[in-house]
Amino acid sequence: xxxxxxxxxxLLDPASGTDHxxxxxxxxxxxxxxxxxxxxxxxxxxxDRVIDAQGLLVTPGLIDPHVHxxxxxxxxxxxxxxxxxxxxxxxxxxxxxxxxxSPPLDTPELLRFIADRAASILASxxxxxxxxxxxxxxxxxxxxxxxxxxxxxxxxxxxxSDDGDAIASAGVMNRVLTLVKQTGLAFMQxxxxxxxxxxxxxxxxxxxxxxxxxxxxxxAEEIIAERxxxxxxxxxxxxxxxxxxSAGTADILRRARATPQGQALITGEASPHHLTLTHHACExxxxxxxxxxxxxxxxxxxALKEAVADGTITVLATDHAPHAADEKALPFEEAPMGMVGxxxxxxxxxxxxxxxxAITWPRLIALLTINPARLCNLDALxxxxxxxxxxxxxxxxxxxLVWTVTPNELTSRSKNSPFLGRTLRGRAVATVVAGTVRHxxxx
Amino acid sequence: MGLPADTLRRLLRRARTMADAKPGPGGPERxxxxxxxxxxxxxxxxxxxxxxxxxxxxxxxxVVDLMGFASSVSKGETLVDTALNVExxxxxxxxxRARQAGVARAIADAVSxxxxxxxxxxxxxxxxxxxxxxxLAQAAGRLDSFDLAGLTVAIVGDIASSRVARSxxxxxxxxxxxxxxxxxxxxxxxxxxxxxxxxxxxxxxVLPHADAVMMLRMQxxxxxxxxDAPRGEARPSGxxxxxxxxxxxxxxTREREARMKPGAFVMHPGPMNRGLEIDGEVADGPRSIILxxxxxxxxxRMAVLAELLGV
Numbered sequence: 001x002x003x004x005x006x007x008x009x010x011l012l013d014p015a016s017g018t019d020h021x022x023x024x025x026x027x028x029x030x031x032x033x034x035x036x037x038x039x040x041x042x043x044x045x046x047x048d049r050v051i052d053a054q055g056l057l058v059t060p061g062l063i064d065p066h067v068h069x070x071x072x073x074x075x076x077x078x079x080x081x082x083x084x085x086x087x088x089x090x091x092x093x094x095x096x097x098x099x100x101x102s103p104p105l106d107t108p109e110l111l112r113f114i115a116d117r118a119a120s121i122l123a124s125x126x127x128x129x130x131x132x133x134x135x136x137x138x139x140x141x142x143x144x145x146x147x148x149x150x151x152x153x154x155x156x157x158x159x160x161s162d163d164g165d166a167i168a169s170a171g172v173m174n175r176v177l178t179l180v181k182q183t184g185l186a187f188m189q190x191x192x193x194x195x196x197x198x199x200x201x202x203x204x205x206x207x208x209x210x211x212x213x214x215x216x217x218x219x220a221e222e223i224i225a226e227r228x229x230x231x232x233x234x235x236x237x238x239x240x241x242x243x244x245x246s247a248g249t250a251d252i253l254r255r256a257r258a259t260p261q262g263q264a265l266i267t268g269e270a271s272p273h274h275l276t277l278t279h280h281a282c283e284x285x286x287x288x289x290x291x292x293x294x295x296x297x298x299x300x301x302x303a304l305k306e307a308v309a310d311g312t313i314t315v316l317a318t319d320h321a322p323h324a325a326d327e328k329a330l331p332f333e334e335a336p337m338g339m340v341g342x343x344x345x346x347x348x349x350x351x352x353x354x355x356x357x358a359i360t361w362p363r364l365i366a367l368l369t370i371n372p373a374r375l376c377n378l379d380a381l382x383x384x385x386x387x388x389x390x391x392x393x394x395x396x397x398x399x400x401l402v403w404t405v406t407p408n409e410l411t412s413r414s415k416n417s418p419f420l421g422r423t424l425r426g427r428a429v430a431t432v433v434a435g436t437v438r439h440x441x442x443x
Numbered sequence: 444m445g446l447p448a449d450t451l452r453r454l455l456r457r458a459r460t461m462a463d464a465k466p467g468p469g470g471p472e473r474x475x476x477x478x479x480x481x482x483x484x485x486x487x488x489x490x491x492x493x494x495x496x497x498x499x500x501x502x503x504x505x506v507v508d509l510m511g512f513a514s515s516v517s518k519g520e521t522l523v524d525t526a527l528n529v530e531x532x533x534x535x536x537x538x539x540r541a542r543q544a545g546v547a548r549a550i551a552d553a554v555s556x557x558x559x560x561x562x563x564x565x566x567x568x569x570x571x572x573x574x575x576x577x578x579l580a581q582a583a584g585r586l587d588s589f590d591l592a593g594l595t596v597a598i599v600g601d602i603a604s605s606r607v608a609r610s611x612x613x614x615x616x617x618x619x620x621x622x623x624x625x626x627x628x629x630x631x632x633x634x635x636x637x638x639x640x641x642x643x644x645x646x647x648x649v650l651p652h653a654d655a656v657m658m659l660r661m662q663x664x665x666x667x668x669x670x671d672a673p674r675g676e677a678r679p680s681g682x683x684x685x686x687x688x689x690x691x692x693x694x695x696t697r698e699r700e701a702r703m704k705p706g707a708f709v710m711h712p713g714p715m716n717r718g719l720e721i722d723g724e725v726a727d728g729p730r731s732i733i734l735x736x737x738x739x740x741x742x743x744r745m746a747v748l749a750e751l752l753g754v
Contacts, residue, residue: 204634205634206634206637206638209603209632209634209635209637209638210609210637210638211544211545211566212544212563212564212565212566212567212606212609213544213564213565213566284545284548285544285545285548285549326521329521329523330521331522331541331543331544331545331546331549331564332543332544332545333543333544333564334543
C-alpha cells in the first residue's frame with residue numbers, strides 16, 4: 001500500500017480539539033504521524049505520494065449515520081456500491097445504511113449480507129467507503145414484536161431503527177428499548193404517528209392547502225419524540241431522533257437533554273434539506289422536494305439551526321433516499337418520499353450553518369465525524385477522529401470551491417435532488433478510506 | 444395561482460358572446476372546424492366531460508373521449524406518457540381530469556398543444572371557477588362589467604376536499620367578491636385564510652350577510668385519502684361524526700334558506716347530495732341558479748377552447 005503525505009492543510013480534529021496547520025502521514029492504512037509542516041515525522045521515509053492541501057481543510061473522514069442504499073430489493077434505485085461511491089464523492093468515509101430494504105434487515109443473516117457487500121466494495125478500486133448496517137428493531141419492520149436485537153448486535157449492527165416508520169405502539173417501543181439498552185447501541189426513531197399522517201404528502205400548511213394535498217402535521221413528529229424521550233429516559237436506553245423537521249421536536253430534544261441522563265442517552269439529527277428548504281420547494285408539485293418528514297416552514301428551519309448552534313442537535317445526517325426517475329414522475333400524491341443527499345450535503349451544511357454564522361467549521365466537522373461515530377459506537381474502531389495509529393479515514397475539503405449541481409455531477413444511481421441547478425460553495429476534493437484515496441476531485 | 448382580473452374578464456366577455464350567439468353564419472359554430480379536442484379523463488366525470496364535449500362541438504370541433512384508464516395507468520404508464528400518446532395522435536387540445544393534484548400541470552409542461560385543467564384532485568377546477576363567476580355575475584346583473592365588488596359569497600361545506608372551492612375562491616375574489624369559507628374545522632381549516640378568503644365555522648352567523656351561498660358536495664371518498672373504502676362509497680369518515688351532526692350546523696335547509704338575505708342566490712357545482720348538504724326544495728327553489736351554472740359552463744368552456752386555440 002503506497003504511503004501518503006497530506007501537506008499544508010488546516011487540520012481539524014474536533015475529538016482532540018486540534019485546529020492547526022499540520023501535515024499528516026499515512027502508511028499501511030493507518031495514520032503514521034501528525035506534525036508541523038517543518039517537521040512531518042514520517043517514520044518510514046519519504047511518502048510515495050504527497051497531496052498538496054494548501055487552502056484545504058483536512059478532517060477525519062465524514063460519517064453519515066443515516067442513508068438508504070436500497071440493497072437488497074431496490075437495486076434499480078441504488079446499490080451498496082453505487083451509494084458508497086456517491087458517499088465517497090460527497091466526502092463520506094463511512095455511512096450507516098437503514099434497514100427498510102426488501103426484505104428488511106431484520107436478521108443476522110441479512111446483516112452479514114450487508115457486511116459482505118461492504119467488504120467487497122472496499123476490496124475494489126472504485127470510489128467507495130465503509131458501510132455499516134442499522135438493523136430493524138422489529139420483525140419485518142412491522143412494529144409488532146422485537147427482532148433478534150441481541151443477535152443483530154453480534155452480527156454487526158451499529159444501531160437499531162425501523163426507519164421509514166415509527167414504532168407506533170408505546171408498549172412495543174418500551175420492550176425494544178429495554179433490549180437495545182442491553183446491546184449498548186442506540187435506537188434511532190423515525191418519529192411519525194401513523195394515525196395522523198395517512199395520505200400526508202407534505203407539510204400541513206398553506207402550500208398543502210393551496211395545492212390540494214393532504215398535510216403531515218408537526219405534531220405527528222412531536223408526540224412520538226415526546227413519548228419516546230420519556231420512555232428512553234425511564235428505561236435508560238440510548239435514543240436518537242432521526243431527521244428532525246419541526247421546531248417543536250427540537251424543543252422536546254432540548255428538554256430531554258437537560259435531564260440528568262439526557263446528555264448521555266438522548267441525541268438528535270438534522271438533515272441538509274430541513275436546514276435549507278421550506279414547503280415552498282413543493283410548489284409546482286416538485287416531487288423531488290417530497291420527503292418524509294416533510295419540508296416545513298422558515299420558523300422550523302431557523303429553529304433547527306438554533307438547535308445545532310446551542311448543542312441540542314449534535315449529529316447531521318443526509319437521509320440519502322434514492323428513487324428512480326419514473327417513480328418520481330408519478331403525481332405528487334403517489335410519488336415516493338425522499339431525496340438523494342450524499343453528494344450535496346457538505347456544502348449545504350456549510351451554507352446553512354457555517355456561512356450563515358451559526359457555528360464554525362470545527363463544530364460542523366464534529367457534527368459530521370466524532371459525534372456520529374459515538375452515536376453508532378464507531379469511535380471504538382477509531383473512526384471519527386485523527387489519531388496516530390488510528391485508521392486513516394480522512395476528508396479534504398475545499399471550503400470555497402463553487403460548483404453547480406447537475407445530474408451529471410451525481411454518481412448516485414438516482415438523481416432525485418431538489419437542489420439540481422443550485423450553485424453550492426464547498427466540496428470534498430479528496431476522500432481517503434483506510435489510507436487509500438477513494439475519490440479525488442480534479443483540481 | 445389565479446389568472447389576473449383582466450384575463451378573467453376577457454374570457455367571461457367571450458363566454459357571453461358565446462352564450463348570446465344565434466345559430467347561423469357569423470356565429471361560433473365553425474370556429475374550430477377541423478380541430479379535434481381530446482377529453483383525457485383519468486377520473487370519471489360525466490357532467491364535466493359532457494360540458495366540454497358540447498362546448499367543443501358547438502364550436503365545430505371533433506371530440507374524442509379517453510377514459511377508463513384507472514387500471515392501466517396504475518400499472519406503470521405514467522399519466523404524462525398517456526398524454527404524449529394522445530398528442531401524437533394529432534389532437535389540437537386536451538382537457539385533463541385526474542384524481543391527483545398537479546396532473547394537468549405536469550401534462551401541460553410535457554405536451555405542446557393547449558391543455559385545459561378539467562379538475563385535478565383537490566387542487567383546482569378552473570373552468571368551474573369561471574362558470575361560477577359567470578353565473579353569479581349573470582344573476583346579479585353584472586354581465587357588462589363582470590365586477591363582483593360588494594358581493595359576499597359563502598362557500599359552505601367540504602372545502603378541504605374541494606377543487607371547486609379553490610377555483611371559485613380564486614376567481615370570485617379576483618373579480619372583487621368577498622369570499623367566506625364556512626364549515627366545521629375539519630372541513631374548513633383556518634389555514635385556508637392564506638388562500639385569500641375568510642374562514643368561519645358558524646353558518647348561521649354568515650347566512651344573513653351572504654349574497655350567494657354555494658354549497659359543496661360532501662366528498663367522503665376524499666376524506667382520509669379514501670384508503671379504507673372503495674372510492675365513491677359514502678361512509679362516515681371521521682372528518683364529520685355523522686350526517687345529522689353536519690346537517691345541524693351546515694346544511695342549506697329550507698329553514699336556513701328562509702334566513703338568507705333577500706335576493707341572495709343558492710349555488711351548487713354538482714353533483715348534489717339532496718338531503719345532505721342541501722335540501723331538494725332549496726335546490727329547486729327560487730333562489731337557485733344551479734342550472735344557470737351548468738348552462739354557463741358550456742359558454743365558458745367554449746370561450747376557453749376558442750381562446751387557447753387562437754381563434
